[in-house]
Amino acid sequence: MKRSSQGLTTVVMLVILLTALALQSTRFHERPYRQDEAWSVDAAETYNLVGVVKWVSNDIHVPLHGIVLDIWIALVGTSSQAVRWGAFLMTSLTLALVYRLGADLFSRRHGVYAALLLVASDFFMFFSGEARPYPLLALLAALMMWLYVRWLRATPPPKSPSPYTGRGTLDSLQRTIHQNDNVVGAQHVVPLQSLIFILTGTALLYTHFYGAYLLFALGLFSFVIVHERRRLVWTIGAFVMMGVLFIPWLPALYRQITEIYPAGRDTIWGPSRYDFAYIYNDVTTLGGATAVLLLLSVVVFVARAYRTPPPSPLPVYGEGELRAAMTSITRSQDPLPEGERLRGRATGTRRASPLRFIFIAATLLIPIAVAYIVAGGERPFTARNFIVIMPSFALMLAYGLGYLPRIIGIAVLTVYATVAIFGYTPQAITEDxxxxxxxxxxxxxxxxxxxxxxxxxxxxxxxxxxxxxxxxxxxxxxxxxxxxxxxxxxxxxxxxxxxxxxxxxxxxxxxxxxxxxxxxxxxxxxxxxxxxxxxxxxxxxxxxxxxxxxxxxxxxxxxIPQTAPQFIFGEMFDLLDMRMDTQAEACSTIDVQTWWRAAQSPDDNYSIGVYLLDESGVVRTQADGAPGNILTLQWEADRAYPDRRSLQLPCEIGRYEIKLALYNPVIVENLPIVAADGEDAGTLISLGFVDVTAP
Known part of the structure; x- marks a missing residue:
């Protein structure tokens, strides 16, 4: 049963990952670079690694993404689709890590739900597909949270095995876990794991400043939760090492915030950019439905925390009881399959510690709070920076769904994801x-x-x-x-x-x-x-x-042409000049430009008509409208007005004539035309001929 469940989970995750790749590849197909993307790609294409670092130091960013992009562009070139595939691959890794984190904290079902919720998120799927730091930021955030969970499992045991020297139930249980390593399978820290943990946190700092907000949340969580001194020192020491490794960038950072952007780069956005509603609306996909899922998770957390009795501080545990008393955010190797584990205490299974939910809530809310505090110093933020909290946000939404009956949870998630994915509205291309x-x-x-x-x-x-x-x-x-x-x-x-x-x-x-x-x-x-x-x-x-x-x-x-009128229409409008191509390809368009001047104030609104006639005199196409796209009653006397009309050329090659008229659109009557020499020109004049050739 367990192998069958794991196999099904693997298949589901593969489908989710392939769906994410397909969605991003389709949504970004031939989409031009956004302003910031073009900026980043231009620098990565132009400079070497050292040059990219120097260039980034002149902005308000940190250099790791520029370095990664420089290497990637050297491999795949600068086409938007090729460059963004690097981001797509990071997105897939982020989804896999979120699944693994959810499975370690709660269950495989929670992990699958969280991954699918990210795929359904317009915000996450858009910004994690850009050639900007955001996909790398989301990836490192998910990786850091997962490594943190494993880090707490692997931190060194206390010197004293006595369960009565700690500061409470949590430390007593932590000591008991390490005394029973052979039963639980807890691990001790190893140099390689320490190195990976510290380097990941350092990479997060060098990717985006919001990575520091997540590290602050993890550090604060450690201070509050980890009471045993040696364990706390070991954990905080790792965070200190991350800060030490960031010291080389501090001179550049000081220059960035004191010389380059002393008052914040985007203060022109105004106070509305700080509103919580602004952040919520940008980050969430289905605002109302997402709020319901958040409320469901809180209700489930309160209900489970209230119904779960506190673990005993006594160190006398059998194997099954020890597994039920696992604390902090660590999860034991539970031999029961997922379906049985989620049925509750009646089957003799453990309940997840409330600290696991609190851990997710802390990594979600503390970065937001820190961002608001920093923004209070007139350094505005944009919503896309909050992609750093998206792994936590997805797990928060999945928490309540995962404890619903399986059929109900799957049904709710299916409806939510379907509506979100098919209702996807791409962000407008404001700078094409x-x-x-x-x-x-x-x-x-x-x-x-x-x-x-x-x-x-x-x-x-x-x-x-x-x-x-x-x-x-x-x-x-x-x-x-x-x-x-x-x-x-x-x-x-x-x-x-x-x-x-x-x-x-x-x-x-x-x-x-x-x-x-x-x-x-x-x-x-x-x-x-x-x-x-x-x-x-x-x-x-x-x-x-x-x-x-x-x-x-x-x-x-x-x-403006400084020429005498060539024709006079209705004694009110002087035709000063006319321009057009005399040869064009079949099925293309041709522009006809004319220059007008009001000889006197017009007595009504008139329209211009430009006509394309074939050799038999049949009108094949025409373009009409107010001359110069301004109502003629608004024209000023003796002022020149240009007009440009586009005509769709037929696909048949040949010689076509272009004619022009001014007419009253209400009674559909052409104005009489007089040539410059005073000769009557009728009500329709010829502008010339165009030869339509084969493409």
């Missing part, structure tokens, strides 16, 4: 750098100024430098619209961008564009710079295109 780069490759002309408006902070510009450089877009005419960064921040640039000499963006822009026929602005849609620039240049330039890529806009500005 590859798409913006492709746009620049299509539309940017040689020598055209490219102005990037992302505010004063350098980290918003670094991904543009990475993608633009890789796409061949980065030139001497590319500028970051910000004043020179301090030297400490300039060192964060992997691919440097040119900056401005002052904070006066408009005047600096006028100097940069000089008499350029056109220029492009890329920046946040919320920034007023673009509209302020357009207002300042309204008599010389006009915005001919505005394309949104998430929260970033691409705007093209062109110099």
């Amino acid at each position: 750098y590859p798409a913006i780069t492709a746009d620049m490759q299509r539309t940017l002309h040689g020598g055209e100024p490219l102005l990037i408006d992302m505010g004063p902070h350098i980290w918003h510009y670094v991904p543009f430098a990475y993608y633009f450089d890789a796409g061949g877009v980065l030139t001497e005419q590319t500028f970051a619209l910000t004043a020179h960064w301090p030297l400490a921040l300039q060192r964060l640039q992997v691919t440097p961008l040119q900056t401005l000499d002052s904070d006066n963006l408009i005047d600096e822009t006028l100097h940069l564009i000089e008499d350029a026929p056109e220029f492009t602005v890329v920046g946040w849609f919320t920034h007023p710079y673009r509209d302020e620039l357009a207002a300042r240049l309204r008599d010389e330039y006009a915005e001919t295109r505005r394309t949104a890529y998430g929260s970033i806009l691409v705007s093209e500005f062109e110099r």
